Amino acid sequence: MSTDTAITAEAGEPILRPNTITRLVTGMIGGPRRGRTALAVGCMVIAMLGLTLIPYATGRGMNVIADGGSKDDLAY
Amino acid sequence: MFARLAAAALYNVQTDLFDNVQTLPMGFFFKNTPGELSSNVTNDAEVISLFYTTALSQILRANIQVVMIIVVMFVLNWQLAIVAIVAIPLLMGVAYVIAAISGPVFNKLQDTLGDVSAFQEETLSGYKVIISNNRGKWASERHEEQVDGVFSIGNRAFMTSLMQFPVTQVVSFGQDVAVLVVGTFLVIDGSATLGTVLAFAGYSALMSAPLAEMSNLITASLNASAGGDRVFRLIDERPDITDAPDAVDYEFKGGRIQFEHVDFGYAPHSLVLRDNTFDVAPGENIGICGPTGAGKSTLINILTRYYDINAGRILIDGQDLSKLTQASLRKQIGVVLQEAFLFTDTVMNNLLYASGDATEEDAIEAAKKANAHDFILGLPSGYDTLLTERGANLSQGQRQMITIARAMVASPKMMILDEATSNVDTRTEKLIQDGMRKLMENKTSFSIAHRLATIRNSSRIMVLNGGEIVEMAGHDELMAAKGFYYALYMSQFKGKGPSGDAADIALDFAST
Numbered sequence: 001m002s003t004d005t006a007i008t009a010e011a012g013e014p015i016l017r018p019n020t021i022t023r024l025v026t027g028m029i030g031g032p033r034r035g036r037t038a039l040a041v042g043c044m045v046i047a048m049l050g051l052t053l054i055p056y057a058t059g060r061g062m063n064v065i066a067d068g069g070s071k072d073d074l075a076y
Numbered sequence: 077m078f079a080r081l082a083a084a085a086l087y088n089v090q091t092d093l094f095d096n097v098q099t100l101p102m103g104f105f106f107k108n109t110p111g112e113l114s115s116n117v118t119n120d121a122e123v124i125s126l127f128y129t130t131a132l133s134q135i136l137r138a139n140i141q142v143v144m145i146i147v148v149m150f151v152l153n154w155q156l157a158i159v160a161i162v163a164i165p166l167l168m169g170v171a172y173v174i175a176a177i178s179g180p181v182f183n184k185l186q187d188t189l190g191d192v193s194a195f196q197e198e199t200l201s202g203y204k205v206i207i208s209n210n211r212g213k214w215a216s217e218r219h220e221e222q223v224d225g226v227f228s229i230g231n232r233a234f235m236t237s238l239m240q241f242p243v244t245q246v247v248s249f250g251q252d253v254a255v256l257v258v259g260t261f262l263v264i265d266g267s268a269t270l271g272t273v274l275a276f277a278g279y280s281a282l283m284s285a286p287l288a289e290m291s292n293l294i295t296a297s298l299n300a301s302a303g304g305d306r307v308f309r310l311i312d313e314r315p316d317i318t319d320a321p322d323a324v325d326y327e328f329k330g331g332r333i334q335f336e337h338v339d340f341g342y343a344p345h346s347l348v349l350r351d352n353t354f355d356v357a358p359g360e361n362i363g364i365c366g367p368t369g370a371g372k373s374t375l376i377n378i379l380t381r382y383y384d385i386n387a388g389r390i391l392i393d394g395q396d397l398s399k400l401t402q403a404s405l406r407k408q409i410g411v412v413l414q415e416a417f418l419f420t421d422t423v424m425n426n427l428l429y430a431s432g433d434a435t436e437e438d439a440i441e442a443a444k445k446a447n448a449h450d451f452i453l454g455l456p457s458g459y460d461t462l463l464t465e466r467g468a469n470l471s472q473g474q475r476q477m478i479t480i481a482r483a484m485v486a487s488p489k490m491m492i493l494d495e496a497t498s499n500v501d502t503r504t505e506k507l508i509q510d511g512m513r514k515l516m517e518n519k520t521s522f523s524i525a526h527r528l529a530t531i532r533n534s535s536r537i538m539v540l541n542g543g544e545i546v547e548m549a550g551h552d553e554l555m556a557a558k559g560f561y562y563a564l565y566m567s568q569f570k571g572k573g574p575s576g577d578a579a580d581i582a583l584d585f586a587s588t
Binding site for chain 2 (some may be wrong): 020021023024025027028029033036037039040041042043044045048049051052053054056057058059061062063064066
């Protein structure tokens with residue numbers, strides 16, 4: 001790109017530019033930050049897993065107290 | 077953890093941007109004014125910041141969560157799982173449609189906000205012109221018009237984006253109802269337990285939250301995409317004028333400057349300078365004059381290699397300008413411009429700005445030579461006085477004296493003065509000229525001036541007209557020739573005699 005171009009705000013529709021988004025994402029989680037990103041994603045996965053298991057565990061508990069339910073329903 | 081990654085990424089984008097802009101040549105800033113640039117950069121940095129700090133981690137979290145929920149739902153009961161996920165494409169479709177409608181409006185809002193901040197910056201910088209021309213009311217009205225525009229676009233943008241909440245709520249509610257109805261039938265049928273249906277109700281609620289956010293996240297991504305594109309274009313901008321691969325450092329040998337048949341134009345087929353040939357001996361002071369648009373400043377712009385010439389050759393001490401490193405060349409050429417720009421810093425730091433290894437004693441010595449020492453001592457904290465933005469707490473003449481002292485501190489081997497004494501009173505001009513004379517002593521120098529009295533004592537005067545050198549000689553010789561310079565001179569001193577008026581004569585004598 002040369003200095004002949006004027007960098008001005010472009011009015012109109014924002015078009016999703018995959019290259020720009022990729023570059024933005026890489027700027028945040030790529031390169032030397034991969035390790036830290038992996039750790040952050042790992043923590044997020046664990047947190048999400050815990051959150052996802054809450055309704056499952058609640059359902060299991062409901063089976064125990066429902067008509068005909070027993071503690072055996074807690075076993076997977 | 078994501079917040080730290082986001083902050084680091086934003087920091088990198090901003091430093092890359094600022095660092096690259098510092099490498100760009102003058103030409104770039106003629107096409108992109110600082111007001112426009114800073115306005116775009118501020119707004120674009122804001123949307124990128126939003127993308128980094130909020131959107132990216134939320135998109136990641138939403139995807140992880142939705143995938144996990146789908147997996148668990150299929151493990152629990154595939155029939156209910158199918159009922160529950162039917163809403164996902166529907167919610168995504170709603171999010172996309174709303175983002176597609178509100179995205180462009182948000183982008184327009186951003187552009188309009190950019191225009192408003194550029195106008196605010198311009199009017200605040202030009203407050204003197206506005207007050208003196210009694211245009212305050214006009215500025216307020218124009219500002220109001222722009223803010224009205226922002227209000228109307230903003231209203232539209234937020235109304236569109238607020239549509240998503242009720243729509244996604246209805247779809248999510250429908251999903252809950254469907255899960256419960258089908259679940260009830262499955263419980264009656266014995267294909268599912270009550271606990272499974274309860275778990276599905278929970279998952280349904282858990283899934284609707286990230287999906288409901290999706291349209292905001294899509295809008296944030298679209299805006300970041302547009303803003304990021306502008307920012308990356310600035311980061312990727314490369315200077316037109318680069319050092320040749322075999323460029324060498326300029327070696328000062330007295331300061332002889334030769335132009336050989338030099339042609340130059342800002343646009344390829346429109347020449348501003350035509351076939352300029354001249355030879356300046358080491359230590360010569362060249363005055364440059366001519367009507368507006370004659371090419372005086374352009375000549376200086378190509379001498380300092382802010383632009384490359386179209387044809388011909390420029391030699392400095394026998395070395396081809398195009399084969400010298402720009403840094404080594406500019407280190408030896410000091411420039412004092414008409415607009416005396418000072419930074420928001422102390423007087424001392426402003427004086428030391430152009431030279432990394434100068435001492436405070438050097439700065440004070442230079443200030444004395446530039447006739448700035450006395451008034452600096454009269455400032456509230458002397459050399460430690462903090463100057464306001466662009467040195468607004470000093471007069472034009474005082475600012476100019478500091479810029480001359482600053483040039484002296486850098487001790488360049490050659491000097492260029494571009495209308496350095498314009499817009500100052502006669503007494504201040506005398507002081508400035510005295511400083512300039514000391515600055516130019518024994519140095520090859522060029523002084524551009526509209527007021528011919530300023531350059532009358534130059535070794536030679538170059539007269540430019542229509543991009544061509546029409547005359548080049550000493551003042552007396554040019555006056556005797558009764559050519560273009562004579563006509564210019566007479567037009568300036570019409571009715572005051574060929575030697576100028578009393579004040580100018582006094583000034584000229586004082587500066588010799």
